[in-house]
């Protein structure tokens with residue numbers, strides 16, 4: 001079975017001042033693409049909560065445009081994302097897919113034959129950490145996005161200053 005790295009989107013790959021969805025606001029986080037490129041030996045997934053859809057702050061069209069732009073940008077660095085899982089619901093919808101719920105990890109396990117116990121979750125919030133920890137993934141909390149603000153709420157396997165740091169830790173510690 002295959003190992004994977006599951007990465008959050010907002011605050012980890014792209015800058016987010018709240019419900020980011022406009023192409024004019026698109027900005028990669030420094031070292032994000034470089035970090036993912038280092039992880040080329042893993043299947044890469046994005047798992048993102050997009051409550052802005054459920055709240056009507058932006059449309060599926062906006063989301064798709066923003067997503068395509070992100071994937072194209074990553075493609076320029078030869079990075080392939082196997083799948084982007086997104087939750088379009090509001091927190092109060094109490095759906096099955098919003099992080100920290102683990103539906104998307106289980107979906108990837110089934111669809112792609114991923115061994116979650118040999119996989120990693122990278123995020124900047126408690127919900128990323130909790131989702132990963134619940135399924136036995138190793139967890140990395142990045143200090144980009146909201147990562148500094150939330151760092152006292154989590155006990156990850158590693159605190160990384162950015163995605164390059166996270167990638168180096170994964171590659172180093174995966175053998176152990």
Ligand SMILES: [Zn+2]
Nearest residue numbers: 087095097098
């Ligand atoms: Zn959901």
